[in-house]
Amino acid sequence: MTDLKTVWKSQEMEGNAMTSLAEVRARAARFQTGIRWRNVALYAYSAISILVSLRLIARGAFPDMRYPIMLTVIAHLLVLWQVNRRITARGLPGDVAGQPALDFHRQQLERQAHGLSRAWLWYMLPMLVPFLWELGIMLNRIQSGQAGPESARILAVFVGVAVLFWTAVLLAFSRAAIRTQLQIERLNALKAE
Amino acid sequence: MTQDEHYLRAMAEFGPALARLARTYEADADQRRDLLQDVHLALWRSFAGFAGQCSLRTWVYRVAHNVAISTRLRRRKARLVSLEALDELAAPDDPEGAVGNAHLLARLQTLIRRLTPPDDQVMLLYLEDLDAASIAEITGLSAGAVATRIHRIKQLLSRRFLEGEAS
Numbered sequence: 524m525t526d527l528k529t530v531w532k533s534q535e536m537e538g539n540a541m542t543s544l545a546e547v548r549a550r551a552a553r554f555q556t557g558i559r560w561r562n563v564a565l566y567a568y569s570a571i572s573i574l575v576s577l578r579l580i581a582r583g584a585f586p587d588m589r590y591p592i593m594l595t596v597i598a599h600l601l602v603l604w605q606v607n608r609r610i611t612a613r614g615l616p617g618d619v620a621g622q623p624a625l626d627f628h629r630q631q632l633e634r635q636a637h638g639l640s641r642a643w644l645w646y647m648l649p650m651l652v653p654f655l656w657e658l659g660i661m662l663n664r665i666q667s668g669q670a671g672p673e674s675a676r677i678l679a680v681f682v683g684v685a686v687l688f689w690t691a692v693l694l695a696f697s698r699a700a701i702r703t704q705l706q707i708e709r710l711n712a713l714k715a716e
Numbered sequence: 717m718t719q720d721e722h723y724l725r726a727m728a729e730f731g732p733a734l735a736r737l738a739r740t741y742e743a744d745a746d747q748r749r750d751l752l753q754d755v756h757l758a759l760w761r762s763f764a765g766f767a768g769q770c771s772l773r774t775w776v777y778r779v780a781h782n783v784a785i786s787t788r789l790r791r792r793k794a795r796l797v798s799l800e801a802l803d804e805l806a807a808p809d810d811p812e813g814a815v816g817n818a819h820l821l822a823r824l825q826t827l828i829r830r831l832t833p834p835d836d837q838v839m840l841l842y843l844e845d846l847d848a849a850s851i852a853e854i855t856g857l858s859a860g861a862v863a864t865r866i867h868r869i870k871q872l873l874s875r876r877f878l879e880g881e882a883s
Binding site for chain 1: 720723724732735736739753756757758759760761762765766769775778779781782783785786789817821824832833834837843844845853854855856857858860861864873877
């Protein structure tokens, strides 16, 4: 009768592992470089957003939108900071060796669940406040006759698309949070065995 | 010992086991290579903080399985099942009397890939010939829970692989 453990250990190996310290160091360097470039890209995006917004304010392009635009810049920075903070921990956590697999797995899921369940707070709310402010200004313009009926139709489409988009985002975050929470509960039950 | 020395010793002792782990978790050759390289990188980095908190074997397997968990969480493609559920499922793709170790290994790897954590980890470590106490230390399950799983694994393997061979 076949000894499965012997067969298991006798399987042929492929020569695709890093075999030297030089290769490991090179990959470690590439890993760090990748993180640096991602950070550069994130900060460049925020820098461009800020510059464009500040230019609009300085040129007086939309005088009554000045404060909502400033708030949008702050919102972008806030979201950027949050995304960066949450993604940074996703690489190779420092405690990857310090914990048994079950605890590590649960910790990873809890971090995900925490971020997902509060997405409305750190992802949606900062953008929603300046959006509603701008909306209020545009409605006021229409009501006071500063903008024509065509603007009202464009605004209605714009609001409809925004509502659909944010509802879809919220539902996606909520579904993912529920799925993650179920996995955490399953691991908790295993831990209690 | 330095970080480099720990890493080289770990590779000498557990390099083949890590390659088997990557081969089991990833069917695709490119993804398998990426996972194995991620494990190597994580191990080398982790040895900067290794001060004999546990045995070298426990440390290496914890890092490897935790990196594999992170990878699987990012991908989340396949629908996974528990050991009990897998045991109850029919195996239409398992022809009785199949011959050859390569075929047997491929079936074993497919079987483990379908399992949810930590059942997949327990089976992998069982096949690597670790005892229940060591598996408990690596996975974080209680010794009793590991013993129960090993019992089920033995039954499952016996039904899936050994009975077919005997007939």
